Amino acid sequence: MPLEPIGQATIKIDEHELACPIFRGSEGERAIDISKLRKETGTITYDPGFMNTGSCSSAITFIDGEKGILRYRGYDVADLAENCEFIEVAYLLTRGSLPTAEQKSRYSGLLNQHSMIHEDMREFFSHYPEHSHPMAILSAMVVSLSSFYPELGQNRHEDLDMTVTRLISKLRTIAAFSYKKSIGEPAVYPRHDFKYCENFLNMMFSSPVRKEPFTPVMVEATNKLLILHADHEQNCSASVVRAVGSSGANLYASISAGICALWGPLHGGANEHVIRMLVDIHARGTKVKEVIARAKDPRHPFRLMGFGHRVYKSYDPRARIAKELCQKVIAANNTHDPLLDIAQELEAEALADPYFQDRNLYPNVDFYTGLTYREMGIPTNMFTVMFAIGRLPGWIAQWLELKNDTETRIARPRQVYTGPNVRTVDPIENRED
Numbered sequence: 057m058p059l060e061p062i063g064q065a066t067i068k069i070d071e072h073e074l075a076c077p078i079f080r081g082s083e084g085e086r087a088i089d090i091s092k093l094r095k096e097t098g099t100i101t102y103d104p105g106f107m108n109t110g111s112c113s114s115a116i117t118f119i120d121g122e123k124g125i126l127r128y129r130g131y132d133v134a135d136l137a138e139n140c141e142f143i144e145v146a147y148l149l150t151r152g153s154l155p156t157a158e159q160k161s162r163y164s165g166l167l168n169q170h171s172m173i174h175e176d177m178r179e180f181f182s183h184y185p186e187h188s189h190p191m192a193i194l195s196a197m198v199v200s201l202s203s204f205y206p207e208l209g210q211n212r213h214e215d216l217d218m219t220v221t222r223l224i225s226k227l228r229t230i231a232a233f234s235y236k237k238s239i240g241e242p243a244v245y246p247r248h249d250f251k252y253c254e255n256f257l258n259m260m261f262s263s264p265v266r267k268e269p270f271t272p273v274m275v276e277a278t279n280k281l282l283i284l285h286a287d288h289e290q291n292c293s294a295s296v297v298r299a300v301g302s303s304g305a306n307l308y309a310s311i312s313a314g315i316c317a318l319w320g321p322l323h324g325g326a327n328e329h330v331i332r333m334l335v336d337i338h339a340r341g342t343k344v345k346e347v348i349a350r351a352k353d354p355r356h357p358f359r360l361m362g363f364g365h366r367v368y369k370s371y372d373p374r375a376r377i378a379k380e381l382c383q384k385v386i387a388a389n390n391t392h393d394p395l396l397d398i399a400q401e402l403e404a405e406a407l408a409d410p411y412f413q414d415r416n417l418y419p420n421v422d423f424y425t426g427l428t429y430r431e432m433g434i435p436t437n438m439f440t441v442m443f444a445i446g447r448l449p450g451w452i453a454q455w456l457e458l459k460n461d462t463e464t465r466i467a468r469p470r471q472v473y474t475g476p477n478v479r480t481v482d483p484i485e486n487r488e489d
């Protein structure tokens with residue numbers, strides 16, 4: 057959205073002087089508009105990893121990384137997690153406001169109505185190798201939706217509401233089917249008498265010999281965990297969704313790309329790697345102090361998974377909620393997980409260590425979510441899929457905002473070229489190895 061300037065900065069490069077407007081967002085963050093910089097001065101900005109680059113203005117999510125604040129459309133994430141179901145938050149993100157009781161009931165009905173996937177698509181699952189990672193299947197299936205529902209991939213405005221609802225509904229079915237495939241069990245179809253999260257848990261855990269596979273605390277935990285993941289402004293995967301969408305690619309293609317970006321261990325894939333790290337520490341009986349020492353060693357590639365964040369320089373508010381939730385689910389199940397003990401020990405040791413203090417490294421959302429999923433019986437390779445189901449409304453909201461923004465242009469960063477200068481091709485017989 058075009059912003060109103062509140063001041064001006066001057067950039068001086070050699071003989072060029074450029075006046076750049078300064079904007080301020082609704083929570084006070086300031087940005088210099090350098091969009092004319094290259095044209096006027098012949099110079100570009102250099103910002104690997106986009107540490108200082110604002111790629112858009114957005115009215116969806118606000119984060120204050122110093123104070124540990126996260127809000128979706130003005131609502132604090134803790135408030136939403138305490139008082140809403142996931143589908144209300146999905147509605148809030150994709151449609152702009154929380155639903156009334158009547159809107160929620162209609163939306164829930166629509167999500168049920170579109171929860172099946174085409175039978176031919178179900179066939180796909182049987183052709184994946186036995187131990188395929190569910191994130192690979194998820195991303196391939198989502199982009200395949202544009203073949204099965206081509207009329208909905210055209211970005212026509214009147215169809216978009218339906219495309220969005222279908223996608224939110226079907227992603228959870230695809231996710232559960234991919235899990236069933238991986239354990240060699242028949243797919244369980246969605247049911248109209250279950251709500252969104254119950255339906256997902258039922259498709260995951262019921263089988264011809266096992267009915268009623270979930271407890272109220274599992275449903276509550278699923279709702280809360282999906283809400284914690286629902287959006288996080290211009291993170292790696294959301295930026296990918298926007299970049300792909302900016303080329304005019306359809307929603308399914310853009311979301312499929314976002315799923316691939318999320319998969320990486322430095323992003324959503326970290327939840328899986330946290331558990332692998334904890335299992336390894338437990339199995340080897342490694343001392344927590346040794347793990348911390350390895351994480352601090354600059355010669356060692358190991359990092360404490362689930363720690364640190366590009367934006368949060370204080371405790372990630374989602375990690376706090378996830379930690380409490382994890383303790384609650386374990387208490388409700390009346391079990392004990394030694395991995396939770398190790399995680400809490402690691403957290404205490406890291407937070408007391410100057411290395412982590414000086415770099416403002418705190419647990420991020422992924423540190424405790426995996427432990428909660430594990431307690432719920434969700435297998436490790438499905439953790440990032442859970443993250444994707446939660447993040448979907450956020451990706452969609454970012455994509456819709458991009459489409460409606462008059463300032464949107466194709467995402468196309470510049471570079472500083474460092475390769476060879478111009479040269480000519482030698483005849484092949486003269487070339488040396």
Ligand code: ACO
Pocket residue numbers: 105321322323324326351352358359360361362363364365366367415417420421422
């Ligand atoms: N363990 C040990 N040291 C760390 C860690 C960690 N988890 N995270 C950052 N550091 C150190 C870095 O080595 C660096 O130290 P230096 O200044 O001495 O070189 C310093 O802290 C800054 O780290 P950067 O990598 O520059 O920070 P960046 O913002 O680029 O990376 C990231 C953020 C990728 C999340 C990083 O903290 C990390 O790798 N964490 C572990 C993976 C993880 O948990 N990812 C999930 C993030 S949340 C999400 O995406 C949903």
